[in-house]
Amino acid sequence: MEKKAKIIATLGPAIYSTSKLKKLVNLGVDAFRINFSHNTIGLNKIVSKIRKIEKTTNKKISLIGDLQGIKLRVGKIKDDSQKIKYNQKYIFDLNKKIGDKSRINFPYPKILKKLKKGNKILVDDGKFLFVVSAKNGLSVTTICKSQNCVMRSNKSIHIPNFDVSFNKLTSKDKKDIKIASKLGCNWIALSYLQNDKIIHETRKLIKKDMGIISKIENKHALKNIVSIIKATDSIMIARGDLAIDIGHSEVPKVQLSLIKKCSQYSKSVIVATQMLESMIENNTATRAEINDIATAIFQGADTVMLSAEAAIGKFPAQAVSTMTQTILSTEKYKRQHIEDFKNSIISNKDPVKSILLSVKDIAYNPDVKAIIVFSNSGKSAKLVSAMRPAAKILTISPNINVSRQVSLLWGVQSINSRDANGWKDMMSISKEIIKKLKFIKKNDFVVITAGLPFGKAGMTNMIRLYKIGT
Numbered sequence: 288m289e290k291k292a293k294i295i296a297t298l299g300p301a302i303y304s305t306s307k308l309k310k311l312v313n314l315g316v317d318a319f320r321i322n323f324s325h326n327t328i329g330l331n332k333i334v335s336k337i338r339k340i341e342k343t344t345n346k347k348i349s350l351i352g353d354l355q356g357i358k359l360r361v362g363k364i365k366d367d368s369q370k371i372k373y374n375q376k377y378i379f380d381l382n383k384k385i386g387d388k389s390r391i392n393f394p395y396p397k398i399l400k401k402l403k404k405g406n407k408i409l410v411d412d413g414k415f416l417f418v419v420s421a422k423n424g425l426s427v428t429t430i431c432k433s434q435n436c437v438m439r440s441n442k443s444i445h446i447p448n449f450d451v452s453f454n455k456l457t458s459k460d461k462k463d464i465k466i467a468s469k470l471g472c473n474w475i476a477l478s479y480l481q482n483d484k485i486i487h488e489t490r491k492l493i494k495k496d497m498g499i500i501s502k503i504e505n506k507h508a509l510k511n512i513v514s515i516i517k518a519t520d521s522i523m524i525a526r527g528d529l530a531i532d533i534g535h536s537e538v539p540k541v542q543l544s545l546i547k548k549c550s551q552y553s554k555s556v557i558v559a560t561q562m563l564e565s566m567i568e569n570n571t572a573t574r575a576e577i578n579d580i581a582t583a584i585f586q587g588a589d590t591v592m593l594s595a596e597a598a599i600g601k602f603p604a605q606a607v608s609t610m611t612q613t614i615l616s617t618e619k620y621k622r623q624h625i626e627d628f629k630n631s632i633i634s635n636k637d638p639v640k641s642i643l644l645s646v647k648d649i650a651y652n653p654d655v656k657a658i659i660v661f662s663n664s665g666k667s668a669k670l671v672s673a674m675r676p677a678a679k680i681l682t683i684s685p686n687i688n689v690s691r692q693v694s695l696l697w698g699v700q701s702i703n704s705r706d707a708n709g710w711k712d713m714m715s716i717s718k719e720i721i722k723k724l725k726f727i728k729k730n731d732f733v734v735i736t737a738g739l740p741f742g743k744a745g746m747t748n749m750i751r752l753y754k755i756g757t
Contacts, residue, residue, distance in 0.1 A: 299598020315611035318349035352467030356478030362392025380426030412527035481507035504528035553673035559592035661737035
């Protein structure tokens with residue numbers, strides 16, 4: 288049985304080899320994330336490997352370019368990590384030299400200027416706490432208040448109750464969008480956005496066949512969540528920074544609320560951060576981590592993500608396998624109790640969405656084995672996926688980048704094929720594909736959706752129930 292929910296693995300040195308990348312894809316990875324907050328030198332070769340694996344596995348693979356945004360980060364440090372002792376003095380400064388056991392670069396002069404004695408500085412997704420004890424012009428002296436503290440290069444900084452406005456793409460983000468486009472990324476992920484302004488700005492800079500993932504990481508984004516969901520293509524619940532900003536105990540209810548809202552507006556949702564954190568060092572997961580993945584799937588997440596577990600972890604293959612097995616087990620239960628998990632979707636008098644909503648009830652018939660979606664832009668594929676039909680979803684697009692983009696969506700098997708030039712040709716393409724699918728037999732039904740006239744994006748207006756062999 289194939290899983291419906293998808294898995295993202297973050298690219299990093301632990302999985303750069305062709306054999307490891309291929310193994311992860313075979314174990315269940317559907318997309319790879321490029322973190323532009325870190326070194327991206329040599330990524331052309333890695334992407335080339337992924338595209339070759341795509342051909343040999345006959346599985347479309349999404350690439351996600353994750354922009355750094357205004358998320359605050361420390362500079363680089365000697366050997367990429369240094370241990371800092373509890374109650375040790377530690378300096379954050381504007382010096383661009385590589386840091387060490389006594390200091391590190393804090394490349395934000397305006398923020399440094401406003402810091403006061405007693406301010407807290409949280410590092411590495413809130414793992415380590417430093418308290419400002421003195422201010423010295425272009426630096427602040429802090430006291431480390433965490434046991435077993437390890438300062439690593441480019442790790443995140445968060446200053447509680449200290450607002451930093453962010454309504455425009457940074458110059459680095461704009462450069463990275465160009466790099467992502469050249470690499471063939473199918474999605475752009477926006478970090479630390481606070482409203483929908485950056486989404487609209489990004490939309491003007493990316494290709495039409497690229498999607499936008501908006502990462503929800505702060506309370507400002509939560510206040511503007513409806514406008515963000517409407518403007519974006521997908522939401523990522525980035526629980527690390529979100530927990531630091533709103534409090535760890537608030538994250539579970541926010542996660543459920545965001546998944547429900549995304550379902551209503553037919554937008555996909557990714558749950559991320561520390562899903563299998565212990566597997567960075569251990570080859571088995573904790574029961575709590577397994578439960579965390581299952582909870583996200585029960586709640587209706589399209590996708591779950593591995594970060595450090597895949598990028599620098601000791602057991603990336605085991606982490607992916609654990610995630611896949613948990614998804615399969617959870618989805619089996621959901622199928623057996625399907626009435627408890629049907630989605631409620633807001634059509635907002637959108638005629639295309641209303642037409643596709645009618646597919647949902649048809650597709651719950653056990654004789655309907657698949658929904659074939661002809662989709663030039665990917666919009667129809669996203670809407671059908673959001674309905675969570677029981678039948679398999681096969682999306683057909685003449686645009687390889689759209690095929691790769693929608694492969695990240697729940698339940699979608701993406702096929703890149705020539706565009707239909709008419710009604711008869713559409714049926715001919717459908718029949719060619721059906722012949723290759725072993726799970727569809729004579730007298731089974733499939734639902735075929737497309738837009739007339741062909742070749743025009745966003746015009747889905749046709750549904751056909753087709754009986755195999757007639």
